[in-house]
Amino acid sequence: xxxxxxxxxxxxxxxxxxxxxxxxxxxxxxTALVQxxxxxxxxxLCKDIGARITGSAEAKMAVQWGKSILEQYELDKVYLxxxxxxxxxxxTKEAAWLTDEKGKVYKLHIIALxxxxxxxxxxxxxxxxxxxxxxxxxxxxxxxxxxxxxxxxPFDQKMIQTFKAYGxxxxxxxxxxxxxSKLNAKGVVIRSMASSSDxxxxxxxxxxxxxxxxxxxxxxxxxxxxxxxxxxxxGKVILKMEMDCRIYPDQLSHNVIGELSxxxxxxxxxxxxxxxxxxxxxxxxxxxxxxxxxxxxxRILKDLGYEPNHTLRCVLFMNEENGNFGGKNxxxxxxxxxxxxxxxxETDRGGFLPLGFDVVGNxxxxxFVRSFMPLLKYYDLLKFNPGYGGVDISPLREYYPEMLxxxxxVNSQRYFDYHHxxxxxxxxxxxxxxxxxxxxxxxxxxxxDQYL
Amino acid sequence: xxxxxxxxxxxxxxxxxxxxxxxxxxxxxxTALVQxxxxxxxxxLCKDIGARITGSAEAKMAVQWGKSILEQYELDKVYLxxxxxxxxxxxTKEAAWLTDEKGKVYKLHIIALxxxxxxxxxxxxxxxxxxxxxxxxxxxxxxxxxxxxxxxxPFDQKMIQTFKAYGxxxxxxxxxxxxxSKLNAKGVVIRSMASSSDxxxxxxxxxxxxxxxxxxxxxxxxxxxxxxxxxxxxGKVILKMEMDCRIYPDQLSHNVIGELSxxxxxxxxxxxxxxxxxxxxxxxxxxxxxxxxxxxxxRILKDLGYEPNHTLRCVLFMNEENGNFGGKNxxxxxxxxxxxxxxxxETDRGGFLPLGFDVVGNxxxxxFVRSFMPLLKYYDLLKFNPGYGGVDISPLREYYPEMLxxxxxVNSQRYFDYHHxxxxxxxxxxxxxxxxxxxxxxxxxxxxDQYL
Numbered sequence: 001x002x003x004x005x006x007x008x009x010x011x012x013x014x015x016x017x018x019x020x021x022x023x024x025x026x027x028x029x030x031t032a033l034v035q036x037x038x039x040x041x042x043x044x045l046c047k048d049i050g051a052r053i054t055g056s057a058e059a060k061m062a063v064q065w066g067k068s069i070l071e072q073y074e075l076d077k078v079y080l081x082x083x084x085x086x087x088x089x090x091x092t093k094e095a096a097w098l099t100d101e102k103g104k105v106y107k108l109h110i111i112a113l114x115x116x117x118x119x120x121x122x123x124x125x126x127x128x129x130x131x132x133x134x135x136x137x138x139x140x141x142x143x144x145x146x147x148x149x150x151x152x153x154p155f156d157q158k159m160i161q162t163f164k165a166y167g168x169x170x171x172x173x174x175x176x177x178x179x180x181s182k183l184n185a186k187g188v189v190i191r192s193m194a195s196s197s198d199x200x201x202x203x204x205x206x207x208x209x210x211x212x213x214x215x216x217x218x219x220x221x222x223x224x225x226x227x228x229x230x231x232x233x234x235g236k237v238i239l240k241m242e243m244d245c246r247i248y249p250d251q252l253s254h255n256v257i258g259e260l261s262x263x264x265x266x267x268x269x270x271x272x273x274x275x276x277x278x279x280x281x282x283x284x285x286x287x288x289x290x291x292x293x294x295x296x297x298x299r300i301l302k303d304l305g306y307e308p309n310h311t312l313r314c315v316l317f318m319n320e321e322n323g324n325f326g327g328k329n330x331x332x333x334x335x336x337x338x339x340x341x342x343x344x345x346e347t348d349r350g351g352f353l354p355l356g357f358d359v360v361g362n363x364x365x366x367x368f369v370r371s372f373m374p375l376l377k378y379y380d381l382l383k384f385n386p387g388y389g390g391v392d393i394s395p396l397r398e399y400y401p402e403m404l405x406x407x408x409x410v411n412s413q414r415y416f417d418y419h420h421x422x423x424x425x426x427x428x429x430x431x432x433x434x435x436x437x438x439x440x441x442x443x444x445x446x447x448x449d450q451y452l
Numbered sequence: 453x454x455x456x457x458x459x460x461x462x463x464x465x466x467x468x469x470x471x472x473x474x475x476x477x478x479x480x481x482x483t484a485l486v487q488x489x490x491x492x493x494x495x496x497l498c499k500d501i502g503a504r505i506t507g508s509a510e511a512k513m514a515v516q517w518g519k520s521i522l523e524q525y526e527l528d529k530v531y532l533x534x535x536x537x538x539x540x541x542x543x544t545k546e547a548a549w550l551t552d553e554k555g556k557v558y559k560l561h562i563i564a565l566x567x568x569x570x571x572x573x574x575x576x577x578x579x580x581x582x583x584x585x586x587x588x589x590x591x592x593x594x595x596x597x598x599x600x601x602x603x604x605x606p607f608d609q610k611m612i613q614t615f616k617a618y619g620x621x622x623x624x625x626x627x628x629x630x631x632x633s634k635l636n637a638k639g640v641v642i643r644s645m646a647s648s649s650d651x652x653x654x655x656x657x658x659x660x661x662x663x664x665x666x667x668x669x670x671x672x673x674x675x676x677x678x679x680x681x682x683x684x685x686x687g688k689v690i691l692k693m694e695m696d697c698r699i700y701p702d703q704l705s706h707n708v709i710g711e712l713s714x715x716x717x718x719x720x721x722x723x724x725x726x727x728x729x730x731x732x733x734x735x736x737x738x739x740x741x742x743x744x745x746x747x748x749x750x751r752i753l754k755d756l757g758y759e760p761n762h763t764l765r766c767v768l769f770m771n772e773e774n775g776n777f778g779g780k781n782x783x784x785x786x787x788x789x790x791x792x793x794x795x796x797x798e799t800d801r802g803g804f805l806p807l808g809f810d811v812v813g814n815x816x817x818x819x820f821v822r823s824f825m826p827l828l829k830y831y832d833l834l835k836f837n838p839g840y841g842g843v844d845i846s847p848l849r850e851y852y853p854e855m856l857x858x859x860x861x862v863n864s865q866r867y868f869d870y871h872h873x874x875x876x877x878x879x880x881x882x883x884x885x886x887x888x889x890x891x892x893x894x895x896x897x898x899x900x901d902q903y904l
Binding site: 029030033034157158160162195196353355378379380382383411413414417430431432433436 | 481610648830835
């Protein structure tokens with residue numbers, strides 16, 4: 001062993017944890033793993049309600065479902081927070097075909113992007129493949145006009161964290177139709193934002209800039225994207241597509257809130273996930289898992305007789321997927337009511353093995369959270385790094401810029417196999433991994449409530 | 453924040469890592485994730501060979517498969533190591549039924565335990581449920597005689613590490629038939645060693661003590677175990693079963709070995725997994741994953757032009773599941789040839805997200821391995837604790853008691869959903885998780901080769 005010995009003076013701060021803490025944490029895990037409700041609640045949300053896009057009947061049912069579950073746990077308060085939300089529907093037609101120069105035909109696995117306009121009948125155009133918005137914008141209008149633009153920049157498989165790989169290509173989905181429309185393209189298809197090679201297309205949100213002529217946008221499966229690339233290497237390819245998705249007027253909907261009141265002061269610890277999902281699959285990992293974990297965290301603390309110092313507020317946010325009006329309004333209402341907010345915690349990365357928590361805060365806040373690590377390493381919670389809280393809680397930063405935010409960090413390797421696709425179903429969630437996440441949420445809420 | 457500030461003098465030792473190390477580690481990961489062979493090799497092992505119990509034609513094919521893959525990578529040496537192995541076959545008949553006092557019948561999901569004798573026709577007996585061998589041994593012979601003993605102690609769901617839960621109940625499978633036979637029971641069924649509730653029965657090894665009358669042993673699914681318990685609460689239950697499994701004379705088989713020779717000395721770093729599997733499913737997680745990861749680790753190091761200091765020896769061990777004659781003989785041959793062994797590393801806990809490595813060694817060896825942590829945390833390898841190396845490499849401890857052993861530690865939450873059952877198939881393995889494990893193996897081999 002070639003090594004060196006170093007003597008150094010290290011300054012570190014720590015919280016004065018007691019045996020009570022470690023005993024209570026053990027009880028939280030025991031309850032989650034042996035008498036857990038999270039898995040059966042997830043089954044109910046996925047099977048009794050199903051996919052629940054904002055504005056749908058299912059989303060309305062999900063609001064009632066969430067309120068009813070929270071009420072059944074006899075919390076101090078359960079209430080709805082009214083918000084206005086967009087209403088987009090996929091419709092019943094969704095099909096697309098490739099044709100090569102010899103007339104060979106292939107039917108694509110396609111899915112409209114959320115927010116897209118329909119095609120108003122069958123449209124067709126020659127396919128123009130690009131790897132980025134910048135590549136498209138550098139082209140002559142004559143190269144683009146009347147074509148269907150195929151954005152094909154894939155996930156970077158080298159990235160260890162799949163959320164980073166997603167972040168590095170999602171601009172194609174969110175902005176691609178705008179760039180294409182400005183050059184008079186007829187439509188857009190994107191390679192699905194997925195790390196796996198399979199036949200599921202993955203939807204997700206897109207938007208139209210003001211003044212832009214709205215052209216339809218859809219995603220094709222990663223396997224189909226590879227096939228299309230191969231065809232394009234051989235010659236001209238025509239893509240025909242029909243979708244009848246539509247945008248309806250905004251609707252009323254709700255965030256669903258359950259609280260245990262604090263004994264010490266009126267400060268609030270917000271935690272939650274989002275109740276809406278896309279309209280395919282069952283919204284199991286995204287974010288049924290976060291919903292049932294947040295409910296379960298509060299249920300466990302309540303059932304263990306825990307009396308919180310601060311108000312523990314579980315929020316089932318509506319409309320994270322296409323607008324985030326649940327999160328934006330929650331933050332706005334909080335500021336208007338001059339609520340005091342101590343911390344916000346989100347779980348929205350799938351019901352996979354929890355690894356720790358991302359920290360949004362300054363150095364001192366990071367050190368505070370890291371001081372919990374000796375208590376948590378036994379539970380394989382080993383990862384406490386600066387990072388991201390979550391979409392739902394991030395609008396709180398505008399009004400409470402110095403507040404600590406935490407995002408539960410989980411094994412991200414499988415998430416984008418399921419994300420926004422028909423594969424995101426209850427059966428893809430492992431019971432113990434889901435329960436460990438619920439326990440981790442309860443534990444971090446407890447520690448923040450005790451020591452912040 | 454209630455906290456305290458402490459100033460302390462900390463002594464720590466570290467390896468003098470260079471930028472070369474972190475650059476090379478990055479290259480290993482890039483190769484595994486972008487140009488990986490592990491996933492396609494696993495597909496081939498699972499689909500072209502399939503389940504490969506010791507002594508079967510599939511096991512013979514797997515030996516040829518392993519040799520051929522290693523040869524294709526143009527290593528310095530590829531060879532077989534001849535060993536004698538047991539040969540047990542399940543046969544074609546395997547069925548069991550419950551009947552209650554009213555004559556209600558239920559067909560069980562059953563699987564013979566590996567090594568069990570057959571029933572020689574349909575046998576039947578009243579079911580006697582026990583939770584442990586001790587409980588059975590405390591009974592009067594008259595209570596047990598002629599009965600079929602049902603060992604039903606389940607996985608302890610409270611245990612965070614599922615391997616510990618397995619270890620805490622596997623004695624029922626390994627020893628249960630001996631205890632039951634000594635009290636003249638007719639046969640044994642055990643609750644499957646699984647953390648999940650489902651219909652797959654899970655097999656695994658059992659044995660007969662010398663002089664004990666061999667009675668048949670089988671596992672039933674966890675769902676069926678719960679059903680049987682319910683029936684037993686209502687009254688007497690008769691179990692009928694037929695199995696025609698047989699024990700054949702020992703056979704010749706082989707460990708398969710591939711090496712890159714060391715430049716500095718003749719010390720050996722052994723790493724591997726086991727090539728045999730049980731005869732159900734496809735042996736994908738157990739231990740196809742470990743086999744392809746070990747091969748891939750060596751392939752990556754070779755393809756990156758790495759010239760090792762010590763001999764890097766990849767061993768595909770035969771017969772881990774029912775006898776461990778591959779591991780035992782490998783250790784014995786090494787000692788007989790007076791080989792110098794520096795370190796042994798095993799991957800046999802499924803192709804799941806790698807978390808770190810278990811360390812078998814003294815305090816200094818543990819500190820040595822932990823000194824790698826700053827290099828590895830970016831890759832989410834955060835867990836380096838005293839623990840277990842693996843079944844295949846553990847016989848080396850007899851001859852090289854002071855040698856460092858490492859066992860790759862992975863997310864254990866899903867492993868026992870698949871273990872030794874028909875559910876352990878290629879499709880249950882996630883490509884990126886498998887590849888990250890292959891990279892972690894290559895990295896730890898590289899670091900040990902460089903710094904030990």
